Amino acid sequence: MTEAVIVGARAKPKRRRRRFTAGIAGQYLSLVLTVTLTVFPLVWLFLTSIRSSADIFSVPVHIIPETATLIQYVSVFTQYDTLGYVWNTVIVSVATVVLVHLLAIPCAYALSRFRMPGAMLIFGLLLIMRMIPVIALAIPLFAVFAGMGLLDTVWALILAHTAAKLPVAIWLLLGFIQDVPKEIEEAAQSDGAGTVRTLVQIVTPLIAPGVGASAVITFLFTWNDLLLALTLTSSKAAQTLPVGLTNFVSQFGIDWGAMSAAGVLMVIPTLVFVWFAQGLLVKGLTTGAVRG
CATH class of the missing domain: 1.10.3720.10 (MetI-like)
Structure with a gap:
């Protein structure tokens, strides 16, 4: 009897897995949208700053610049x-x-x-x-x-x-x-x-x-x-x-x-x-x- 009590005391309670509900999915979706709307403009701002003038107006638009350059930063301080x-x-x-x-x-x-x-x-x-x-x-x-x-x-x-x-x-x-x-x-x-x-x-x-x-x-x-x-x-x-x-x-x-x-x-x-x-x-x- 004592041994059974000890074994029962040592038994770890099972953790309940959090069920993936529609509410949780909505929270994750809201988080992703918030981060995207916040970070994307900053990322696009930086990517535009390292493009050449020709690359900025190229069609179709490339998200990642084909050739990175610091010419825009030089222009900021010289012009x-x-x-x-x-x-x-x-x-x-x-x-x-x-x-x-x-x-x-x-x-x-x-x-x-x-x-x-x-x-x-x-x-x-x-x-x-x-x-x-x-x-x-x-x-x-x-x-x-x-x-x-x-x-x-x-x-x-x-x-x-x-x-x-x-x-x-x-x-x-x-x-x-x-x-x-x-x-x-x-x-x-x-x-x-x-x-x-x-x-x-x-x-x-x-x-x-x-x-x-x-x-x-x-x-x-x-x-x-x-x-x-x-x-x-x-x-x-x-x-x-x-x-x-x-x-x-x-x-x-x-x-x-x-x-x-x-x-x-x-x-x-x-x-x-x-x-x-x-x-x-x-x-x-x-x-x-x-x-x-």
Whole structure:
């Protein structure tokens, strides 16, 4: 009897095989379609960038280029001011990320920790302003920066993007700060730390995942912006790469090869940035999803 019990205890439960149903088939089909629709344009963009101009317009169209060449990438830097566009885009994106979080962290901390009359009303107005389409603010921003003498400068883009991205950053960071135990701050203050020191040395490191997620989102939306850059700049000295791509279209036609090469150059930094920051991004978004 005892031996039978031991044998029964050692017996491993059989795993039930998951039946392949119509619902599961639909999920796989949806996944395949999503990946295809997402990846195929990027693959086609890259394949076009390594074709010769004759190969681009060849009939029938070959999915894989018959002869790979880097002539389009050479053309991007020799016939167009692409390096200047890239440099302006980097300046605007990085400066916006830094400025947004220099303002968003103390703002979110103040809304979370200090009892101010109308604090939540102010926060609600910030979110409402973010819900307004950017195109509705383009003309007012144009008039404001024209009056300030900042039109057609990278500073106009930095300030405009900071104003547009700040509400979302505050909203993201507010939940993280509210989850920081107040006892930690009280312990720091009892040791002589002031409000600023507590925020910088105690609170900010604890909300690093939230700051990382907010920084990635801010960077991506700023890097890919076309509307504000197209509205607030008119010269190559201040234009960013999304606007620079429009210069590949002329009255004589569209330089598809060079435009594709420039598009690849535009995508690469975002992929690299997200690749290195994906840990903070995933941790920040998943942590924020279970707050409260």
